[in-house]
Amino acid sequence: MRVAFAGTPVFAQVALERLHAAGFALPLVLTQPDRPAGRGMKLQPSPVKAFAQAHGIPVAQPRSLRLDGKFPEDAEAARAALLEAAPDVLVVAAYGLILPQWVLDLPRLGCLNIHASLLPRWRGAAPIHRAIEAGDAETGVTIMQMDAGLDTGDMLLRERVAISPQDSTATLHDRLAVLGGRMVVEALELGACGGLKPVPQPTEGVTYAHKIEKGEAAIDWTLPADVIERRIRAFDPFPGATAQAAGETIKVWRANALPGRASVEPGTVVAVDARGIGVACGGQTRLEITELQRPGGKRLPAADFLRGFPLEPGQRFDR
Structure with missing residues (x-):
């Protein structure tokens, strides 16, 4: 089976690694254009591109796939690459x-998506973040x-995965990335012998995981x-929850709700000790x-901070 791949961040890289390890022919990878990153803001390849290049897999980086969009020349080049x-x-x-x-119509078996939620819950851009934010007991x-x-x-x-009370987006992301890589290999192997049975999504229980904004x-x-x-x-590692104190923007990475x-007014410090900083909330x-x-500093336990x-x-703490 010839498997083209489209993905950009680490979540996608994990799946690409599994497909490569499973021995599928990978004739083309699509990924986002290089972006500036780091202190020097130099252009950096996506994790997917870095893996593909390291393993000799052809890469295309269109800015758009719409033939009638803002970058039709990119879309035409991507179409030519996919056809080849x-x-x-x-x-x-x-x-x-x-x-x-x-694009959906081009491959003989269509396009398969690895989505980090139990559809139809959390359709959209940020399913891992929103599941934690909402207090869901499980995802998948x-x-x-x-x-x-x-x-x-x-x-x-x-496939389901429990969300623990200690899970951040970072920890849950890593577990779901590994699961997604394993499952897509399984899906392709089943699909090759006609063993997949498509199931329509329920019309009830639909929620949307809107993109995370810095605000x-x-x-x-x-x-x-x-x-x-x-x-x-939910906002660990991006964008990181913030609070204003003494004129500085402090990032808050871990906390516990207390009995x-x-x-006093919300935002008021009510206790300070080696375990942490107690703050009044709504x-x-x-x-x-x-x-x-x-x-400019490092993440620190409260006592060191x-x-x-x-x-x-x-x-x-001011908002």
């Missing part, structure tokens, strides 16, 4: 570009036959402590912050 690659199937994982109908991976809708295609394989990072202390704690985990009530709830980071940035009960 003659894939039986296109596997898609966190690619970042919308696939127009001509769905291998889906792509159609023209937003994550609306038939489900081919679906969401600022902690709203008027929210209950358990909601803030979930957002802190008991706080009868509904008279309390949050204990246990890991923080100053601008307080040695260089002392806080006292009665001080305020």
Whole structure:
């Protein structure tokens, strides 16, 4: 089976590695154009491109796949590359570009998407973040036959994963990436012998995982402590939850909702000790912050952070 691949970040790289290790012919990889990154803001290849180049797999990096869009020359070049690659199937994982109908129709077996949720819950761009933020007890991976809708295609394989109270987007992402890589290999092997049974998605239970915006990072202390704690985990590693203290923007990486009530204004420091920094939140709830980071500094446990940035009960975190 000839498998073309479209993906960009580490989540997709893991799947590409599994496909390569499984011995599938990989005639072409599509990935996003190089982006500036690092202190020097030099152009850097995506993780998918880096892996493909290291293993001699041809790469195309169109800015768009729409033949009538802003970059028709890119789309035409991508179409020529796909036609030459003659894939039986296109596997898609966190690619970042919308696939127009001509792409969906080109491979003999269509396009399969590795989606990091239990569809139809959390269709869209940020399913891992939103599952943690919402307090879901579980999530998973769905291998889906792509159609023209937003994550609306038939489900081919679906596997559940529990979300622990300590999971951040970073830790859950890594588990789901490994699972997705294993499942897409299984789907292709089943598909080769006609063993896949498409199942339409239920019409009930549809939710949308909207893209994470940097503006969401600022902690709203008027929210209950358990909601803030979930957002802190959901926004790790990006964009990182932030709070203003003494004129600095502090990143908050870990925290716990505490029992008991706080009868002061939300955002007020109510306790400081080696375990963490207690802060009043909405509904008279309390949050204990246990890991923080100053601008340009490292993530530090609260006890170490307080040695260089002392806080006292009665001080305020501003939004």
